Amino acid sequence: MTKARITVTLKQGVLDPQGKAIEGGLASLGFTGVDSVRQGKVFDVELQTTDPNQAKAELNDMCAKLLANTVIEDYSVEII
Amino acid sequence: MTKARITVTLKQGVLDPQGKAIEGGLASLGFTGVDSVRQGKVFDVELQTTDPNQAKAELNDMCAKLLANTVIEDYSVEII
Numbered sequence: 001m002t003k004a005r006i007t008v009t010l011k012q013g014v015l016d017p018q019g020k021a022i023e024g025g026l027a028s029l030g031f032t033g034v035d036s037v038r039q040g041k042v043f044d045v046e047l048q049t050t051d052p053n054q055a056k057a058e059l060n061d062m063c064a065k066l067l068a069n070t071v072i073e074d075y076s077v078e079i080i
Numbered sequence: 081m082t083k084a085r086i087t088v089t090l091k092q093g094v095l096d097p098q099g100k101a102i103e104g105g106l107a108s109l110g111f112t113g114v115d116s117v118r119q120g121k122v123f124d125v126e127l128q129t130t131d132p133n134q135a136k137a138e139l140n141d142m143c144a145k146l147l148a149n150t151v152i153e154d155y156s157v158e159i160i
Contacts, residue, residue, distance in 0.1 A: 001115065007122055022123070025146055031138065035081065035126035042087055042122045043102065046115040058111065066105055 002047045002055040008068045008075045009040035043067055052079050082127045082135040088148045088155045089120035123147055132159050 010016050019038040026034050045062075047055050059077045068075040090096050099118040106114050125142075127135050139157045148155040 009122065009124065019123075022147070026142060029142075029145055031142055033128040033138065035128055036124075037126075038124045040122040040124065042089065042120040043099075044089065044116075044118045044120065046117075048113040048115055058113065062106060062109075062111055065109055067102070 002049055002052060003080050004045050004047065004055060004059050005078050005080055006043040006045060006059060006063060006067060006075060007040060007078070008043070008063070008073050010038060011072055011074055014072045040073075041067075055079060082129055082132060083160050084125050084127065084135060084139055085158050085160055086123040086125060086139060086143060086147060086155060087120060087158070088123070088143070088153050090118060091152055091154055094152045120153075121147075135159060 016038045019036070022037045022039065023034055026037070045059065047058065049055050049058070056077055056079065063075040063077065064070060096118045099116070102117045102119065103114055106117065125139065127138065129135050129138070136157055136159065143155040143157065144150060
């Protein structure tokens with residue numbers, strides 16, 4: 001079994017209204033030293049394969065096909 | 081300026097319907113070797129402070145107060 005973590009974040013320059021809302025929320029809670037917040041997604045995936053190279057290839061394929069919108073998002077795959 | 085990444089994931093045992101839906105989606109795309117998927121959130125935060133200890137304390141406080149629901153979620157803070 002292979003465990004992996006996929007992190008999907010918005011590309012630089014893409015507006016992140018959810019992050020802005022969190023900035024506002026933090027400010028209203030008294031956290032004044034926050035310059036910016038950007039929100040992304042994380043997927044913890046367990047694969048049956050034990051070959052890390054095969055796992056990585058499969059995970060990248062999953063990102064391109066389903067987990068990330070590559071027009072506006074970047075993704076990174078990490079075997080853990 | 082301090083950059084940090086906060087990762088919020090569901091605690092073990094907490095049902096993750098979104099993760100289950102992604103598993104179904106991956107299966108229907110032909111990814112048959114997936115044992116489980118669990119989804120979480122990631123926050124990339126920029127703080128004004130340059131003191132990593134102060135930053136870490138503030139970030140933990142943010143998680144406890146706003147970013148994570150500690151009843152069902154775990155969080156980790158990483159200065160990057």
